[in-house]
Amino acid sequence: MAERYFEDYPPGAVFEGGGIAVTEAEILEFARKYDPQAMHTDPEAAARGYFGGLIASGWHTAAMMMRLFAAHFLSPASSLASPGIDELRWVRPVRPGDVLRVRVTVTKARRSRSKPEQGVVHSFAEVLNQSGEVVMTLKPISLLRCRPE
């Protein structure tokens, strides 16, 4: 894991990494627990449905994105919390056999006025599949520790 601090995330910096292989078994397991809709839990019903086959819950894709975001963008040295995310978009379905990677671009970074040892980093994260197609985008907000003096 890289040791990074707020100062290591200037606007324009790009962080990339992957890939996670998406399996039917994990799609089913996640969905039966958290998103029990037939398009995510029942391959046969899904084949007849809107997407013509089983697709991952969008929240499962988000969870896999987080695994990549934690590994390739955040650093245990500085990651404090996240107040939230903006504009999450599920652009394309994620299917069994897909391999996902992430590309995160810093869009804004400002040091906290009230807590000068912390900073807030805004980014634009794209999740891509093995064909280079974007399947999900979002705008995370990250609260990060500054480099110790």
Add this chain to the structure above:
Amino acid sequence: MAERYFEDYPPGAVFEGGGIAVTEAEILEFARKYDPQAMHTDPEAAARGYFGGLIASGWHTAAMMMRLFAAHFLSPASSLASPGIDELRWVRPVRPGDVLRVRVTVTKARRSRSKPEQGVVHSFAEVLNQSGEVVMTLKPISLLRCRPE
């Protein structure tokens, strides 16, 4: 499960339900798989950290929200897809022992111009804990089937 269609989601309509009991075991299991940061995976490190104890990954809270959203808001009869969500905010930490419920308010509903058998519903979803405190909010967008003629 209620049978609802686009027409059953007028602006102002409120849908509520719960509750999901959050366990330490499930917090750890989710986080080790999808969000391996010490605040979510290591009770001892978490106790010394920013939140003074183990907290659920925000994406785990989102996944539990989805379970409630699927049970109390969506209907298998009409739920087609979601293009995304706006303004997800993690307002308070979710800790072991919390019990979560959801309240979803329809904010906007419009029939599709290009596909008149479908409509798009915007809503404001709040996840509350056993003390009635809001722990997470978000603005889901849902693509729903209209009632068959």
